[in-house]
Amino acid sequence: MAGLSLKNINKIYDNNVQAVFDCNVEIDDGEFVVLVGPSGCGKSTTLRMIAGLEDITSGQLIIGDKDMTQVAPKDRDIAMVFQNYALYAHLTVYHNMAFSLVLRHEKPEVIHEKVMYAARVLELESQLNKKPKELSGGQRQRVAVGRAIVRDPKVFLFDEPLSNLDAKLRSSMRRELKLLHMQLGTTIVYVTHDQTEALTLADKIVCMSDGRIQQIGKPIELYDNPNNLFVASFIGLPPMNFFDVKVDGDKLVSNDLEYKLNDAEKTLLANYQGKDIVLGVRPEDVNIGDEFKFKVLINENLGMNTLVHGYIGKKKVVSKINEWCEYKLGDEISVTFDRNKVHFFDKETTNAIR
Ligand code: ADP
Secondary structure, three states, rough: OOEEEEEEEEEEEEOHHHHHHHEEEEEEOOOEEEEEEEOOOOOHHHHHHHHOOOOOHHHHHHHOOOEEEOHHHOOOOOEEEEEOOOOOOOOOOHHHHHHHHHHHOOOOHHHHHHHHHHHOOOOOHHHHOHHHHHHHHHHHHHHHHHHHOOOOOEEEEEEOOOOOOHHHHHHHHHHHHHHHHHHHHEEEEEEEEOOOHHHHOOOEEEEEOOEEEEEEEEEHHHHHHOOEHHHHHHOOOOOOOOEEEEEEEEEEEEOOEEEEEEEEHHHHHHHOOOOOOHHHHHHHHHHEEEEEEEEEEEEEEEEOOEEEEEEEEOEEEEEEEOOOOOOOOOOOEEEEEEEOOOOOEEEEOEOOOO
């Protein structure tokens, strides 16, 4: 096991596309770190640089206490699990898992012990004689993970490992991966574009956009205190509602709403008098109340709660209410925002105002 340290890492591809800008991340030994962001933000490039599959244009990669920046992939003591599993169709589950150890000329008894250990951890013992095509998607994914486990690496890298699975399987595999991490305790760096995977799996999230890290922190930190508009809109589902407003004396005004500031908010926004800012509020913090008129468009029942989509003024807003509601198109209700959960952002820099 080992921690990782990415120091001032940049990646410029041969065609002069800069995919990663000055990436600095500290990953503790045994930590589960998720790199998350939309397609093209540079997360796979970052992972592939850790694996050694891409050169690091500048900067430094430390694994454990060794500088691995120039070290060949096979000598980094890392195992990577890909999105498409890359299993050998003609080999059994057992031999798929044993493959890398055979290449390494391990002793047969060592190979057997490691494969059986992985099979036990992944509950694949009854599948060992099957070929990949006889397995379900989830089982195939577990074999792919098994191939990584037998190598007993210092670090596991996962590149969107669940994105080929259907929604139900994805959520059960998510739990399996979390349990696996608890059992093995190995450092994991995991890439996904799915914010739910990031929130549910990570000890630490690294949220990226356009090749740059936007925020690093525990899931709750990114959720409760997003650094900027990008993180605020990317983390959380349904996404945060945003209003473009102007600070006008003791209120925020826009064409859609007038928001009375309390004393704490007035202090926070003292330097923004007359300026344009963005007010953000998560759907779960738009509650039934008496502050803003809300015209219902669609009522979506999810069982334990209801997503009510509608308008405040002409602005589309989503409210998540913790009970079964039966609103209809055109219903007029009143809502209020949870004052402890409202976010403000500088319109110019997009940074959170704190
Ligand atoms: P993500 O994994 O977040 O979807 P990538 O790391 O794959 O993003 O890509 C980041 C950027 O680098 C994108 O603009 C992509 O087009 C570019 N890129 C990725 N691989 C290459 C490559 N081999 N050559 C040139 N540009 C690349």
